[in-house]
Amino acid sequence: QLQLVESGGDSVQPGGSLRLSCVVSGFAAVGYVVGWFRQSPGKEREGVICISRPGGSTNRADSVLGRFTISRDSAKNTVYLQMQDLKPEDTGTYYCARGPAHYMCSLTPQSYDVWGQGTQVTVSS
Numbered sequence: 001q002l003q004l005v006e007s008g009g010d011s012v013q014p015g016g017s018l019r020l021s022c023v024v025s026g027f028a029a030v031g032y033v034v035g036w037f038r039q040s041p042g043k044e045r046e047g048v049i050c051i052s053r054p055g056g057s058t059n060r061a062d063s064v065l066g067r068f069t070i071s072r073d074s075a076k077n078t079v080y081l082q083m084q085d086l087k088p089e090d091t092g093t094y095y096c097a098r099g100p101a102h103y104m105c106s107l108t109p110q111s112y113d114v115w116g117q118g119t120q121v122t123v124s125s
Helices: none
Strands: 005-007 018-025 035-039 047-049 057-060 068-073 078-083 090-098 119-123
Touching: 005 090, 018 035, 018 090, 018 119, 035 068, 035 078, 047 068, 047 078, 057 068, 078 090
Parallel strands: none
Antiparallel strands: 005 018, 018 078, 035 047, 035 090, 047 057, 068 078, 090 119
16 A cells, blocks of 8 residues: 655744654655645645655755755655744645656646645744
8 A cells, every 4th residue: 555654743933943754655765756745724735845766856945945855764765854944934734745756856746646644834933
């Protein structure tokens, strides 16, 4: 069974940090693009950051440039989203998803076929 399970969401103050985890089962994360997305009430789901297969590229939204990074632990079959200098506009439900087996990744949700259930991140003072 193909599955992605997110965890690590929490409530933090502006300027704080969080690390989200996406545990993958049923396929090897190293063989596919994995992306992180977020959605707030009343807004469309937006791509945050993605990582392609080893040797390929990462891609990130301009709004998280310099603050968010993505990494992968192949032994644990887990993809991480490290978030720093969090802002209230980063609030939302964060999802990880599986993309194609490519060396470049897109932040377009339609490119992803398997999704996790999401984890909530709230940034507020």
